[in-house]
Amino acid sequence: MQKSIAEIEDEIVEEFELFDEQMDKYEYIIDIGKKLPALDSKYQTDDFLVKGCQSKVWLHAYEKEGQLFFEADSNTAITKGIVALLVRVLSGQHPKEILNTSLIFIDKINLRAHLSSQRSNGLSSMIVKMKAYANVYV
Amino acid sequence: MNSFIRNQFPILHQNVNGKPLIYFDNAATSQKPLAVINAIKDYYEHYNSNIHRGAHHLAQIATEKYEDARKTIAQHINASEQEINFVRGTTEAVNLVAISYGRKFIKEGDEIIVSEMEHHSNIVPWQMLCEEKGATLRVIPITDSGEIIFEEYLKLLSEKTKIVSIAYISNALGTIHPVKEVISEAHKVGAVVFIDGAQALPHKKIDVKELDCDFLGFSGHKVFAGTGIGILYGKEILLEAMNPYMGGGEMIKTVSFAGTTYNDLPYKFEAGTPHIEGGISLGAAFTYINELGLDNISVYEDELLEYGTSRFFEVEGLRLVGTAKEKASVISFLVDDIHPYDLGVLLNEQGIAIRTGHHCCQPLMDRLKIEGTCRASFAFYNTKEEIDATVSALKRAVKILS
Ligand SMILES: Cc1ncc(COP(=O)(O)O)c(C=O)c1O
Numbered sequence: 001m002q003k004s005i006a007e008i009e010d011e012i013v014e015e016f017e018l019f020d021e022q023m024d025k026y027e028y029i030i031d032i033g034k035k036l037p038a039l040d041s042k043y044q045t046d047d048f049l050v051k052g053c054q055s056k057v058w059l060h061a062y063e064k065e066g067q068l069f070f071e072a073d074s075n076t077a078i079t080k081g082i083v084a085l086l087v088r089v090l091s092g093q094h095p096k097e098i099l100n101t102s103l104i105f106i107d108k109i110n111l112r113a114h115l116s117s118q119r120s121n122g123l124s125s126m127i128v129k130m131k132a133y134a135n136v137y138v
Numbered sequence: 139m140n141s142f143i144r145n146q147f148p149i150l151h152q153n154v155n156g157k158p159l160i161y162f163d164n165a166a167t168s169q170k171p172l173a174v175i176n177a178i179k180d181y182y183e184h185y186n187s188n189i190h191r192g193a194h195h196l197a198q199i200a201t202e203k204y205e206d207a208r209k210t211i212a213q214h215i216n217a218s219e220q221e222i223n224f225v226r227g228t229t230e231a232v233n234l235v236a237i238s239y240g241r242k243f244i245k246e247g248d249e250i251i252v253s254e255m256e257h258h259s260n261i262v263p264w265q266m267l268c269e270e271k272g273a274t275l276r277v278i279p280i281t282d283s284g285e286i287i288f289e290e291y292l293k294l295l296s297e298k299t300k301i302v303s304i305a306y307i308s309n310a311l312g313t314i315h316p317v318k319e320v321i322s323e324a325h326k327v328g329a330v331v332f333i334d335g336a337q338a339l340p341h342k343k344i345d346v347k348e349l350d351c352d353f354l355g356f357s358g359h360k361v362f363a364g365t366g367i368g369i370l371y372g373k374e375i376l377l378e379a380m381n382p383y384m385g386g387g388e389m390i391k392t393v394s395f396a397g398t399t400y401n402d403l404p405y406k407f408e409a410g411t412p413h414i415e416g417g418i419s420l421g422a423a424f425t426y427i428n429e430l431g432l433d434n435i436s437v438y439e440d441e442l443l444e445y446g447t448s449r450f451f452e453v454e455g456l457r458l459v460g461t462a463k464e465k466a467s468v469i470s471f472l473v474d475d476i477h478p479y480d481l482g483v484l485l486n487e488q489g490i491a492i493r494t495g496h497h498c499c500q501p502l503m504d505r506l507k508i509e510g511t512c513r514a515s516f517a518f519y520n521t522k523e524e525i526d527a528t529v530s531a532l533k534r535a536v537k538i539l540s
Contacts, residue, residue: 022155022487027538030480055479076477077539078484 002067005097008089009105016109025109026078032088033081039073050125055079057126061133068095068137070130082111083126090130098134103127143430143519146171150519157489160524165309165468165515166493167359168340170423174363177422181415188411190388204414207421208404214424215354216345217371220403224417227368228336229259231355232303234370234407235332236263238380239353240301246272249298251329253278253286253315255308255502260334264303278304280505284311284460292323299329306338310497310513311460312443312468314338321351330376336360340517341439341466343432346371358416363423367416370407377403384409435518439467442516446525450514453532455540459511467516470497473532476539478512484535490528 003011019025043060050057055076062069070091074080089105090098106123144150147169152159161169181203187196189204205219212219225231244250250264254277261275268275276299278291286304295302302324306317321331330352338344339356346354353376358367372380382389382400386409391399400406427435446469450456455474473481482494495510496503503510514528 023484023534023538026484026487030538055477077480079479 002092005089005093005101009103009108012085012089012105013108022110025111026081029081029085029111030077031081032084033074033077033079036072036080036084036087039071043071044073050122050129055122057083057122059083059126059129059133061130063095063137066094067092068098068134070133079122082123086126086130095134095136095138099131099138140519140521144521146173146426147519148172148175154489154491155487158527160490160520160528162514162516162520162524162528163491163493164340164517164520165312165337165360165497165513167365168362168517169519170362170364170419171426173426174419174422178364178415178419181418186415189414190405200414203421204412204417207417210421210424211369214428215371216347218374221346221371221374221377223370223372223377223404223407224412225355225368225370225407226366226413227357227359228257228334228355229357231353231368231370232260232332232334233263234383235301235353235355235372236267238383238407239330239376240264240267240271242379242381244268244271244273244300247298248273248300249276249294249296250274250301250303251276251278251291251294251299251324252302253304254280254505255284255286255310255313255499256303256305257309257334257336258498258500260303260305260332261501264301273300274298277501280502282506283462284308284313284506285462286315286320288316288319291320295323295327295329297327299324299327301332302329303332303334305334305336306344307341307466307468308460308499308502309337309468310499310502310511311462311470312337312465312515313460313462314464314466316464317351318349321349325350337466337468340427341432341436352376358420358423361420361423362427363420364413364416367413367420369420374403377407382409383407386410388412430518438518439516442520442522442525443467443469445522446514446516449525449529450532452529453536455536456532459506459508468513469515470511470513472508472511473536474540476536478510480539481512481532481535484538485528485531488531488534490531 044058048058048060057074057079060071070087072083072087149169185196185199187200189201208219208222212222264275276294278286280286307314324331332353333351335354335356339361352373354371356369359365389401389406389409391401456471459470478494493513
């Protein structure tokens, strides 16, 4: 059974509660990124590039039986971890739910505040791109 | 000595992400001593007024202080006051010369020379001028260690060369270029030389007469003064020959619809109400660094560079980008194949400010076949203890990222 967005968000928030120190959170994010399967190089092109990120992020999406699946990669470790978190929450969900979520976990794990504004913009751009994909299939 | 200096810089005394701030991004912009902060405060609290116009008391004081600042700056670089033009910064200085000198004197087929490691602001204005005039931009190649290849420069020089524009010190790598030799060779073919002094003024005493440069541009914010102010120095004879850059108030003598006459130097290039407190802050900054002594500053910064370089090498997999023999207190580096941005974020998390990226030098990055670097740049208020803390922080970051 596919878990709901809210369920996965709760899981992530719980995992991050284990860390007091911001550096440990980063270490965890980076590890999550390392586990993200590599994106097929044919998708690592400008067509799939997320605009507004200082580091490069490529996002690819495909639909299967009403669910939307995401694959992603980045040239920096931290961004890759961040996009991996988004993929974990949103991949396999119904486009409508993807469009409706406000991704509350980002604030709860205190991610946005500690990322520079440029990086935050990158985060917003990733979310915008994922929602744009969802919009196509809704 | 050092705690005395650090106490002059209030901004340094704060925590960032729970750790004492370590500010190693001085090449991007410098922090401001109380002498500068108080000069700006004093202006607004006591004599804010438009200059060169009003006959009233405040206007007189403001005009006097602004012109005193010009005098201080002129003396600092051994120029005359007519040769000191207040501009917004290095970028505006380059553009002013490209437009006011370039539009008048550059013709089709002429050549302008820059180096491969210039800041974008010392490339793009010349490209724009070349495009407009049908002139050609020639580029001095560099070695892997980040030095210009002087023999190649000599080969580029010819009677077609009209302008040579080069940084005194590279912002990306810290290389100190042999500008005196660059200038004298350019003069042999009759070219004028613009020196981008953005990174040099904070570290070195510059004497424009001894250098014999034709133009020198620099930014106040990098020499401990406020932002939005900078200087274009030009030899008087050249400034006289150039057309004004912008029209407006201040730069005119008389205005009528039959014809307008322009003001004398230096006002000819200073249209509109200037950045008054900026100019005053720049004067205050030079007074301050002259009290410390630029020689003392250089010696101390060299020590930081040497210490920092040897300690940074303790970080496994670290390599320097830019290993010129003559270097300012800038360490550009990469660690294995870790993206500089990841290191920047993890250092920031530990309270350390460095710069990551291409440092506005994309052609240089292309030449070195890298996307960017991490850059730690030191000022005289930095300490060896801060370098120690940075090395530990770097080791921790690298461990997480490997
Ligand atoms: C070598 C060099 N030239 C030019 C500039 C541009 O200076 P500004 O942005 O203050 O005009 C900089 C600033 O980074 C620089 O380091």
